[in-house]
Amino acid sequence: MDKKKLDDNAVEAPTELSSEADANKAALAVKEADTTSDTRVERSGVSWGFLFNLIFILLLTFATGGGGYYLYQEIAVQKDKAQALSVELKQALSEPAQHISRLEREQKQLASSTNSGIDKLKNNQLQLSDRVAKLAQRNPNHWMAEEAKYLVRMAGSKLWLEKDPSTSASLLKAADDRIESMKDPSLTPLRKALAADIASVSAIKSTDIAGTVLTLDNMIEHLNQLPLNRVDVTNAANRPTNPEMSESIDDWQENLAKSWKAFMDDFVVIRKRTTDITPILTPDQQWYLVENIRNKLLQSQLALYRQDQVNYRQSLTLARKWIYQYFDLSKAQTEETLAALDALSTLEIQTPGINHFQSTPMLQQLATHGNLMVTEEVSL
Known part of the structure; x- marks a missing residue:
């Protein structure tokens, strides 16, 4: 019995061993199949991803190149525009700059000329002041000479502008009175010139x-x-009435004569005129x-x-x-x-025949230098 049990166990052991081997084989087969399937799947996945990445990279490269080329073109256009604008701006700024520089030069020249002119005027004013002071000290009748000079100038205005020789002669006489009041014998030539001017003006016929x-x-x-x-028109009422006729037949000749005379008076009228014949x-x-x-x-x-x-x-x-x-x-x-x-x-x-007064230059000398003999020129 025990032997039978051992035989049965022996028979059962190989059977179990074969079953385990089969199971392992099956597991190995499944594992190999899974491995093969994974390998196929893995190989298929790597191929499509690579193609997709390659296509994506190529598209990205083309897009980047096109964008870069377009950007390059835009930058070139903007650069050309910037250069043109810079040239125009330089040209636009050059004219005001030239104008400003010219104005600055003119201003400098004007300032220099003005300064020199002011300095010259100051020097002339100082010289004139000195001259006036010297003349006032040398000739106390300076203002009297100036008054005589003014009167002669007014006489010229009355004669040549207002055509009034009588008033002009009166003003010349007043100027001669001023010179006479100075009581200076050296002024005799001036008084002689004034007398000649007075005579010339007085000879002009004055027209009212x-x-x-x-x-x-x-x-x-x-x-x-x-x-x-x-023209006087005679009214019918003013005409002479018809003469009375005699009723006697013996007076027919007298009545005929009266009728003829009345007819002729009305037929022909003669009037006396004081002027030439003119229409009404x-x-x-x-x-x-x-x-x-x-x-x-x-x-x-x-x-x-x-x-x-x-x-x-x-x-x-x-x-x-x-x-x-x-x-x-x-x-x-x-x-x-x-x-x-x-x-x-x-x-x-009658228009004046005098163009200038003989006394004017002498009065100018007297008012400027204090005498009729110029010994020193006035530098103004």
Whole structure:
């Protein structure tokens, strides 16, 4: 029994051993299969990842290269723009800089010239002050000479600008009185020159320009009051009545003579006229006539101020002609106006023939140097 048990155990042991071997083989087979599958899977995964990474790297490289090229182009364009802007900026700044530099040079030149001019003026002022002080000490009548010089200058203005020789002569006499009051025998040549100037001015015929202008103004104001020359029309009421006829047949010759005389008186009328035959003027024509005469009188005034003898007389002649032709000569106002125009037409406008006074240079010497003999030039 024990042997049977041993045999049974022996039989069972190999069976168990074979089963374990089979199990190990199966495990090894499964393990190998798993290992092969993992190896295949691993090999397949490494291949696709590598391709993916390679493609990604290539795309990234291309993108980086394209971006770098585009960035390079943009940088080049911006660089060109910056260079062009820099050139324009330099050109724009160069002109103000040149202008500023030119202004600075001009300012320096002006400052230098101004300083030199101021220095020169200061020196001249000092020299002039010294000269005035010396003259005041040397000649106490300096201001008297200045007053005489001013009077002679005013005499020239009255003579040449205002055409007033009488006032000019009076001013020259006043200047001579100032020189006489200085009681200096060395001033005799100056008084001689003043006497010659006074004689020359006094010889000029004085024209009363102001009085003539006032006369013309009065005539212009009264033009509207002058009576026009009108044609007198005889009214029927003023005509002589028909003569009375006799009823007697024996007086037929006398009645015939009266009738013939009345017929002839009405048929032919003779009137005496004081002026030339002129048509009757309308109111508008009368206004234009008066305005034209006024215009001519104003022109004569202007010519009188300008010392124009020809235009003065022509204007008065035309005004007189129109008044004589269109106004009633039987009226006293018309006769007075024509007489005044005739008197004004004879006015002689004499222009001064003196261009300068002989005493002016001597008075300048006296006022500047204190005497008539210049011993030292004045450096101003």
